[in-house]
Amino acid sequence: MASDIGFVEYVIEQSQLAARLGHKRLFGEFALYLNEKVVAFVCDNSLFLKNTEAAARLAPDCPMLPPYPMAKPHPMANALLDEPDLLRKVLLAIEAELPAPKPRAPSKRTKARR
Known part of the structure; x- marks a missing residue:
């Protein structure tokens, strides 16, 4: 769904x-992005956090479930929707923990225009 x-x-x-x-x-x-980093997913109208140390530390009670069939388990964080301050804190901590995204290579169309 x-x-x-x-x-x-x-x-x-x-x-x-x-x-x-x-x-x-x-x-x-x-996919939910914070500063160009994927921090969470919305699947089947449920919020799944990126599985990081920050998520485990700040939201230890979130059940670990797969967001879609054949996926690895992620913290399902629907309970955090009732705690906006904690949700914001968790998302910011996940973003801070993730590496910067790699620069994207120019597309073939961009190269052809030059």
């Missing part, structure tokens, strides 16, 4: 990160 954009907007609102927390559609579901 694909996730609703309304649920994604609700997660962003609850995080209190506004425009800093972006989203992109990903195979009918969504």
Whole structure:
């Protein structure tokens, strides 16, 4: 079942990160980005955190479930939607822990225009 954009907007609102927390559609579901780093996923209208030490430390009670079939378990963080301050803190900690994204190679179209 694909996730609703309304649920994604609700997660962003609850995080209190506004425009800093972006989203992109990903195979009918969504990836949530903070400073160009994937920090969470929305799958089947549930919030799954990136499985990091920060997530384990700050949200230890989140059940570990696969966000989609055949996926590795991730912390399912729907309970954090009722605790906006903790949700924001967890997402910021996950972002701080992740490495910077690698620069993207120019596309073939860009190279052809030169």
